Amino acid sequence: HNVIWSGISSRTSYPAVPDERHGTALSCTILNLLLLGPVWSFVRGTTAVLIDRTDPVGLAEAIRTDGVSRITLVPTLVHDLVEHPDVHREDLSGLTHMIIGAAHTPPELRQRWYDKFGTWPLVGYGLTEAPSGMVRDRAGHRANSTAAGFPLDPVEVLVVDRNGVDLPDGEVGEVCFRARSGGRWAGVWTPMLGYWNRPEATREALRGGLLHTGDLGHLDADGQLVVRGRQNQLILRGGANVYPAEVERVLLTHPDVAESAVIGLPDERLGERVVAVVVPVAGCSPDPADLSAHCAVDLARYKVPEKFLVVDELPRNAMGKVVPRDLLPLFGG
Known part of the structure; x- marks a missing residue:
């Protein structure tokens, strides 16, 4: 019953609409995508559309040509659709619902999606041990844009x-x-x-x-x-807690930053030091001193990264999640 309850529950919380077509754009060998994609559609009595393109232009084309009306995406794909200059609002005009899951979704990314495509994205939270979505945003409820939902x-x-x-x-x-x-x-x-x-x-x-x-x-x-954030990703700097997601959210408000990841580097004196890796907006070259000053406006001094690295892309797993341990070698760790 755990395989089907999320679809059954959605019948009342998110009633299906006529001709609803739900898109899945990542591998169905990942349990949550199988449950929240084809199985979810089957239980709701709607159509499942399996999409084999994850590049932004190809994904947008598939959504348009296959008549996808709702889709679940990871933040990476959302970012790519928002930032790509050849993906336009009319390409996704038939998409009435978009749900983001699998990783932390900054409020800024949701706002950028809304500004470009005109629909407010929903977010959710779940885990394989559940084994599905456990928390979901509610349409029309924007009281707390940092929340994962109810x-x-x-x-x-x-x-x-x-x-x-x-x-x-x-x-x-x-x-x-x-x-x-x-x-x-x-x-x-x-x-x-x-x-x-x-x-x-x-x-x-x-x-x-x-x-x-x-x-x-x-x-x-x-x-x-x-x-x-994850308990094992909490940065303990000199006895003070630093939540990577909080620092990442501030970095994403900088106009030159498209993506960010914050980790702790082992330090003999402080235990850990805060460092950041950023992916620049196309055509931009973020200056570390400017990034530090930007963070200092909204963060306590001990939360401001001591070092910034600019990279072309962040290492991610099959679910589109950043893998923090893969960032350590960039700092010689």
Whole structure:
């Protein structure tokens, strides 16, 4: 039932429209894309369109010629469509819903999509252990552009401290999920059975009757989940927490920066130092001193990267997520 509940739930939260055609643009060997693509469409009774192009011009052409009306994309593909000069608003005029998932989506990227294509993109959050989407934005709800959305029907989201104690709204802790305790969806959802041949990791992830995600976040006053980043990617600089996503968001407001990634470099004195890798906007050459000054306007001094590298592209995995460990060699690590 975990394979089909997200599609069933969507029937009420996002009712299908006549002739709906849902596009999937990445490999269906990735579990979440299979569930949120063809299986999702099957359960909704709509048409699934499998797209074999991920270059921006080819993807836009496929969306147009195949009549795709809604699609789920990773931030990388969204960025490419927004930035490519040969992709125009009319190319995606038939696209009424676009959902971004699989990685952190900066509010600036959502705004740039809206400015170019005229539709407000929705965002979501999920993980393979779930094994699907768990949180989704609501159409027309823009109160908090940094949030990933509200928990879907079968689940409840909690934020807990290191001892597993629930934290109040606004306080950052580990994001966890459990089955909804009341209503028609009570007890329907179950997490994964476990990691293959990794009993200790399984016990850690499922301790206390919760699915522990390993992600840091908090709930806002409306009950939306705001994800701050991975626990193992949190930078501890001189005893102070630095959330990479916060620094990346500020960097993306610089007019010369198209993409950014922030990591911590080991340091004998401070534990870690904050550094950043940026991809420039086409035709631009970001100046490190200018980037530092830009960050200092909105960030505490200890959060401002001490070093900036400009690269042509960021290393990513099959889901389009940046792989932080692959950035370390760029700094000699």
